[in-house]
Amino acid sequence: MRRLLKAGRVIDPAGGVDAVLDVMVTGGVVAEVGQDLSCEAEEVVDCAGKIVAPGLIDLRAQLGEPGRELAETFVSGSRAAAAGGFTAVCVRAPYEQAGDSAGWVSFVRERARQGAVVRIHPIGSVTKGCAGNELVEMDELRAAGAVALYDGDRTISRTGVMRRALEYARMVGVPVMVHCEDADLAGPGVMHEGFHSTVHGLPGIPAAAEEIVVARDLALAELTGARLHIAHVTTAKSVALIRAAKTRAVAVTCDVTPHHLVFTDADVDPADANWKVRPPLRPRADAEALVEGLRDGTIDAVATDHGPHLREDKQVEFDRAPAGMIGLETAVPLLLTRLVAAGRLSLPQVIAAMSWHPARILGLPGGTLAPGAPADIVVIDPDVERVYDPIRGYSHSRNTPLAGQRLAGWPVATMVNGRWVFRDGRVVA
Amino acid sequence: MGFKHLIRIRDLSAADIERILTTAAACKDIFGREVKKMPTLRGRVMVNLFCEPSTRTRTSFELAGKWMSADVVNIAVPSSSVVKGESLVDTAKTLEALGADIVVIRHPSAGAPALLARAVRAAVINAGDGMHEHPTQALLDMFTIQEAKGTIDGLHVVIVGDILHSRVARSNIWGLRALGARITVVGPPTLMPPGLEQLGVQVRHDLDAVLPEADVVNVLRIQRERQHAALIPSLREYTRLFGLTRERLARLRPDALILHPGPANLGVEIVQDAVDDPRARIHDQVTNGVAVRMAVLYLVTGGRHDAAAA
Numbered sequence: 049m050r051r052l053l054k055a056g057r058v059i060d061p062a063g064g065v066d067a068v069l070d071v072m073v074t075g076g077v078v079a080e081v082g083q084d085l086s087c088e089a090e091e092v093v094d095c096a097g098k099i100v101a102p103g104l105i106d107l108r109a110q111l112g113e114p115g116r117e118l119a120e121t122f123v124s125g126s127r128a129a130a131a132g133g134f135t136a137v138c139v140r141a142p143y144e145q146a147g148d149s150a151g152w153v154s155f156v157r158e159r160a161r162q163g164a165v166v167r168i169h170p171i172g173s174v175t176k177g178c179a180g181n182e183l184v185e186m187d188e189l190r191a192a193g194a195v196a197l198y199d200g201d202r203t204i205s206r207t208g209v210m211r212r213a214l215e216y217a218r219m220v221g222v223p224v225m226v227h228c229e230d231a232d233l234a235g236p237g238v239m240h241e242g243f244h245s246t247v248h249g250l251p252g253i254p255a256a257a258e259e260i261v262v263a264r265d266l267a268l269a270e271l272t273g274a275r276l277h278i279a280h281v282t283t284a285k286s287v288a289l290i291r292a293a294k295t296r297a298v299a300v301t302c303d304v305t306p307h308h309l310v311f312t313d314a315d316v317d318p319a320d321a322n323w324k325v326r327p328p329l330r331p332r333a334d335a336e337a338l339v340e341g342l343r344d345g346t347i348d349a350v351a352t353d354h355g356p357h358l359r360e361d362k363q364v365e366f367d368r369a370p371a372g373m374i375g376l377e378t379a380v381p382l383l384l385t386r387l388v389a390a391g392r393l394s395l396p397q398v399i400a401a402m403s404w405h406p407a408r409i410l411g412l413p414g415g416t417l418a419p420g421a422p423a424d425i426v427v428i429d430p431d432v433e434r435v436y437d438p439i440r441g442y443s444h445s446r447n448t449p450l451a452g453q454r455l456a457g458w459p460v461a462t463m464v465n466g467r468w469v470f471r472d473g474r475v476v477a
Numbered sequence: 478m479g480f481k482h483l484i485r486i487r488d489l490s491a492a493d494i495e496r497i498l499t500t501a502a503a504c505k506d507i508f509g510r511e512v513k514k515m516p517t518l519r520g521r522v523m524v525n526l527f528c529e530p531s532t533r534t535r536t537s538f539e540l541a542g543k544w545m546s547a548d549v550v551n552i553a554v555p556s557s558s559v560v561k562g563e564s565l566v567d568t569a570k571t572l573e574a575l576g577a578d579i580v581v582i583r584h585p586s587a588g589a590p591a592l593l594a595r596a597v598r599a600a601v602i603n604a605g606d607g608m609h610e611h612p613t614q615a616l617l618d619m620f621t622i623q624e625a626k627g628t629i630d631g632l633h634v635v636i637v638g639d640i641l642h643s644r645v646a647r648s649n650i651w652g653l654r655a656l657g658a659r660i661t662v663v664g665p666p667t668l669m670p671p672g673l674e675q676l677g678v679q680v681r682h683d684l685d686a687v688l689p690e691a692d693v694v695n696v697l698r699i700q701r702e703r704q705h706a707a708l709i710p711s712l713r714e715y716t717r718l719f720g721l722t723r724e725r726l727a728r729l730r731p732d733a734l735i736l737h738p739g740p741a742n743l744g745v746e747i748v749q750d751a752v753d754d755p756r757a758r759i760h761d762q763v764t765n766g767v768a769v770r771m772a773v774l775y776l777v778t779g780g781r782h783d784a785a786a787a
Contacts, residue, residue, distance in 0.1 A: 241671060242671050242672055243671065243672030243675050243676075244672075245670070245671075246647075246670035246671055246672045246673065246676075247487070247647070247672075247676075248587055248588065248609060249587035249588075249606070249607050249608035249609030249610065249644055249647060250587050250588070250607070250608070250609075251608070252670075252671070318587055318588030318591065318609070319588045319591035319592040319594075319595060320592075360564065363564065363566055363592075363596075364564050364565065364566070364592075365565060365584070365586035365588060365589045365592065366586065366587065366588045366592075367586045367587065367588075367607070368586060
C-alpha cells in the first residue's frame with residue numbers, strides 16, 4: 049500500500065526540513081520526501097495548508113491500568129493519544145503503583161497489543177515498590193522492554209541509593225528518569241509556595257524543593273556518568289542548573305509539560321482541583337524561563353504527564369484531591385495557540401520537542417520522516433479552531449482546566465506504522 | 478447591594494464591609510431587649526455544617542440564626558466521613574434536598590466553602606476554611622474596632638502570632654486594608670507566609686518596638702503542634718518574644734485596643750492580666766460576633782431576594 053501526503057508543510061526536525069513537500073509512505077515506512085513526487089499511490093491525501101510532521105512521542109503518561117480502568121485504559125488512552133497526534137506513548141505505572149518487575153513490562157506490552165492504537169512503551173521503576181531503598185532488576189526490565197526507569201513522584205530521598213541506581217543503570221544502558229522534589233521541604237504542600245498560596249491559604253511547595261534535587265541529581269549524573277532524564281522541570285533555577293550542567297557535558301536531558309509552559313500559580317483555583325498538578329504550577333517568570341529553556345535547547349522535550357482521574361476523585365477539597373491532569377488530546381492545540389501563535393516558540397521547535405527529541409532521549413523508533421523511518425506521522429491543521437469539550441474526547445477522564453477554552457491548531461490525522469489511526473477528526477483504528 | 482455567599486473578605490469592597498457593619502450595629506440593638514427575636518428568617522432553614530471542632534463560632538452562628546427565627550440545624554461531620562465515601566459535595570446536595578436555605582460551613586481544607594458554593598443553590602457562609610479565610614471573625618474584629626475607635630481608616634493594627642496558619646489574619650488583612658488601616662504583622666519568620674508585603678502589610682519580628690505604635694493589637698492563638706513541626710523552639714521562647722505579657726502591656730498606649738479571636742492559651746500568647754486589662758475588647762468581640770453574623774445572614778438572604786426579583 050502506497051500513500052502520498054501531498055503538498056503539506058513538512059516539518060522534520062531531524063533533517064532540518066521545513067518546506068512544502070510530498071511524503072510517500074510505502075507499507076509501514078516512509079519511502080520518500082520531496083517535491084512533486086509523482087509515483088503512483090493507492091491513496092493521495094491533499095495536505096495543502098496543513099502541517100505534516102513525525103508522529104508525536106509522549107515521554108510520560110499514566111493510562112489507568114491496572115486498577116483504575118474507569119479513569120483510563122490502554123484502549124481509551126491510546127485513542128486519546130491518536131487524536132492528539134501521538135503515535136507513541138511511554139507509560140508509567142499508574143498512581144501509587146510501582147512498575148518494578150518484568151511482569152509489569154509484560155503486562156503493558158500485552159494490554160497494548162490487545163487494543164492500543166498507538167505504540168506503547170513501558171516505563172519501569174527504579175526501586176522496588178518505588179520505596180527508594182532497593183534497586184529493581186534493571187537488566188531484566190530492560191530485556192523485557194522497559195525504555196526508561198522512573199519512580200513516579202516518589203523522589204529517591206537517599207542520595208546513596210540514587211547514586212547506585214545511576215551507576216547500575218549506566219551499565220544496563222537504560223535512562224533513569226527523575227521527579228525532583230525534596231519531600232521534607234515540600235511537606236504537605238499542594239501548590240507553589242508564594243503570594244498565591246498565601247492568599248488561598250493552601251500549603252505551599254517552594255521552588256527550592258525541586259532545585260535542591262535537580263542540583264543533587266546533576267551532581268550524581270556527573271559523578272557516575274550515567275544518563276539522567278529530569279522529568280517536568282518547572283522553575284527558572286532548575287533550567288539554569290541544567291543549562292550549566294549541559295555546558296559541562298553532563299549526560300542530562302529534561303522535559304517540561306504543556307501546562308507548566310502555559311499556566312501559572314495565579315491560575316490555580318482552590319475550588320477546582322483540576323488545577324492541582326505535581327510539580328505545582330509556578331509563577332509567570334518561571335513559565336517564561338521554561339519557554340526560553342525550550343527555545344535555547346536546555347529543555348529537550350515536552351511530555352504530557354497525562355494523569356487521568358475520575359470526576360468524583362477530583363471534585364473534592366483541593367488538598368484532598370489527587371494531583372494530575374489529562375493532556376494527550378490538548379497538548380498540540382494548547383502549545384500552538386498559546387506559544388506558537390503568540391510568537392514565543394516556532395513550530396519546528398515544538399515539533400522537535402515532541403517527536404525527534406523524545407525519540408533520541410529514549411532511543412525509540414520514529415520521531416523523523418527520514419526515508420526508511422517508521423511511517424508514524426501526524427497531520428495538523430493550524431486553521432482548525434474549536435472550543436475544547438473533554439466530554440467529547442476519547443479519554444475516559446475529563447480532569448483538565450482547559451474545558452471551554454478556544455484552541456486553534458488541532459491534529460486532524462495520525463498514522464501509525466503506515467496505517468491511519470485517526471482521520472478527519474475521528475479515531476478510525 | 479446583596480450578595481449570595483460570604484466566602485472571603487477578599488471579594489468585598491470597603492462599601493460592602495461598611496454595609497455589613499452598619500447592619501450589624503442595627504442587629505446589636507436587639508441585644509438589650511428582653512425578647513431577642515426578629516422574624517427576618519422565619520421559615521428558613523440554616524444548617525451549621527462543621528467539619529472541624531468549634532464551640533464558639535458554631536454557637537455564635539446558631540444564636541444569630543435563632544434570634545432571627547431561622548430553623549437551625551447543627552451537623553458535626555468529622556472529616557473522617559470522607560473515608561466513608563461521602564464527599565463534601567454529596568453532603569451539601571443532601572442538605573439542599575432537605576431544604577437548607579443557608580449553609581454555614583467550617584472546614585479544615587482551604588477552598589471547601591467555594592467548592593460548596595458552586596455545587597448548591599443555598600447561600601454559603603464560610604465559618605473558617607483551613608488557612609484561607611474566616612470572614613465573620615474579621616468582620617467582628619472590624620466591628621469591635623470601629624465601635625471603640627469610631628473609624629478604622631488610618632489606624633495602625635498589629636497582628637501578632639502564627640500568621641502562616643491563620644485564616645483570621647488573612648481575612649483581617651483584606652478587610653482592614655480595604656478600610657484604610659495600616660497593618661503590621663509580628664511573629665517568627667517560620668510562622669510567616671511568603672508574599673505578605675504584596676498584600677500591603679509590614680512584617681516585623683520585634684514586638685517590643687512595634688507595640689508603642691499600635692492602635693490595636695490582635696493577638697492570635699499559637700498551637701502547641703507548631704513546636705513539634707520545628708516551627709518554634711518552644712512555647713516558652715515564643716512567650717518570651719511574642720507573648721502579650723505584663724511588661725508588654727506597659728508599652729501599649731493607654732488608648733490602644735487588645736483583641737484575641739479566642740480561645741486563648743493563657744500564659745502563652747497572652748496573659749490573664751492582658752485579658753482583664755481595660756483596653757481589652759475580647760468579650761465585646763464575642764458579643765459582636767453574634768451581631769455581625771446576624772447581619773451576614775440577613776444580607777445573604779436579602780441578596781437572594783434581589784437576585785430572584787431581577
